[in-house]
Amino acid sequence: MTGNANSWKACRLARLGFLNAACLLVCVLATPATRAWGCKGHQTVALIAEKHLIPEARQLVEKLLGENPIDPKLKRWCGNATNDLLVDASTWPDDVRNERHNSTWHYIDIPRGKHKGLLAEYCGTDGCVTRAIEELRVILKDKSTEPLKRAEALRYLIHFVGDLHQPLHAINNGDNGGNCVPVKYFHHEPLLNPLHPEREDYSPNLHQIWDTEIVERDMEVSNPHRYADELDEKFRTESAVWEASGIHVDNWAWEVHERAETEVYDAFPEKIGIEPDVKPTACSDNNHIGKRMLEKHLAVGEAYQNRAAKAVEMGIAEAGIRLAMILNDAAKTNP
Numbered sequence: 001m002t003g004n005a006n007s008w009k010a011c012r013l014a015r016l017g018f019l020n021a022a023c024l025l026v027c028v029l030a031t032p033a034t035r036a037w038g039c040k041g042h043q044t045v046a047l048i049a050e051k052h053l054i055p056e057a058r059q060l061v062e063k064l065l066g067e068n069p070i071d072p073k074l075k076r077w078c079g080n081a082t083n084d085l086l087v088d089a090s091t092w093p094d095d096v097r098n099e100r101h102n103s104t105w106h107y108i109d110i111p112r113g114k115h116k117g118l119l120a121e122y123c124g125t126d127g128c129v130t131r132a133i134e135e136l137r138v139i140l141k142d143k144s145t146e147p148l149k150r151a152e153a154l155r156y157l158i159h160f161v162g163d164l165h166q167p168l169h170a171i172n173n174g175d176n177g178g179n180c181v182p183v184k185y186f187h188h189e190p191l192l193n194p195l196h197p198e199r200e201d202y203s204p205n206l207h208q209i210w211d212t213e214i215v216e217r218d219m220e221v222s223n224p225h226r227y228a229d230e231l232d233e234k235f236r237t238e239s240a241v242w243e244a245s246g247i248h249v250d251n252w253a254w255e256v257h258e259r260a261e262t263e264v265y266d267a268f269p270e271k272i273g274i275e276p277d278v279k280p281t282a283c284s285d286n287n288h289i290g291k292r293m294l295e296k297h298l299a300v301g302e303a304y305q306n307r308a309a310k311a312v313e314m315g316i317a318e319a320g321i322r323l324a325m326i327l328n329d330a331a332k333t334n335p
């Protein structure tokens with residue numbers, strides 16, 4: 001479903017507030033290359049969380065999602081052939097991000113090179129993933145809020161806790177969260193988007209491979225159900241530690257940010273310097289970041305993949321456990 005390595009990341013450009021007829025056309029024609037963890041990553045996060053829900057949370061989720069279903073007319077990128085309400089919810093926010101103009105809620109642009117401190121300054125006026133999670137938790141807990149709104153808050157939470165654990169959703173290096181960093185992925189050379197060559201958009205790029213390709217290659221012949229079982233088992237010891245540490249969304253963002261520094265950027269043998277703290281509207285901005293990064297000839301093969309897969313597995317497992325913590329907490333405060 002997301003296997004077309006040459007598909008373009010126009011949907012991701014919603015990150016830039018870029019939404020015009022050309023983008024719409026490309027979004028319709030292309031597979032959703034960059035949708036944060038792709039379908040399977042988000043679904044795995046939901047399935048891990050499900051294993052850790054207390055009965056009250058399970059009930060709350062079933063009731064809210066069951067009684068307030070997703071519009072059956074909505075086009076679902078990841079398909080709608082599932083009876084699992086959490087799995088179905090996990091990909092919904094990407095299906096509505098353009099019409100709801102809330103694409104900034106899916107990430108936080110912490111500039112590369114920053115270390116722990118207040119996050120507020122990196123959360124723009126349109127919001128960011130950490131603030132969205134905090135606000136949505138309040139809505140979910142508030143019994144007086146109308147059920148549809150609470151159901152949507154729940155769907156967003158299921159997705160955003162996943163997004164927050166994709167390393168490139170917690171960092172920006174003047175490269176639009178890695179979207180402007182062309183990479184060769186195994187034998188796939190980065191190709192320029194022929195529809196808008198002047199924008200210097202390439203595919204595959206760093207953001208895209210971390211969303212989808214690295215995860216799916218690591219899954220091999222597995223599916224989200226089996227992958228969730230495997231990761232849940234593999235991180236059993238760590239899970240207890242994550243659970244004991246409590247809900248600290250900002251700390252989670254910093255952890256993921258640090259992971260992006262070491263496992264995404266520093267893992268290349270070629271040095272990728274720290275760029276100015278800017279948010280390009282196209283990859284031709286920031287002094288042609290797209291072309292400059294292309295000239296580094298970054299290539300992902302077995303070594304990078306294996307190291308990245310470890311980070312991906314940990315991030316997905318953490319997201320699943322932490323999502324369950326948030327839902328359990330909501331159910332406890334609101335039986």
Ligand SMILES: [Zn+2]
Nearest residue numbers: 035036106163
């Ligand atoms: Zn997302």
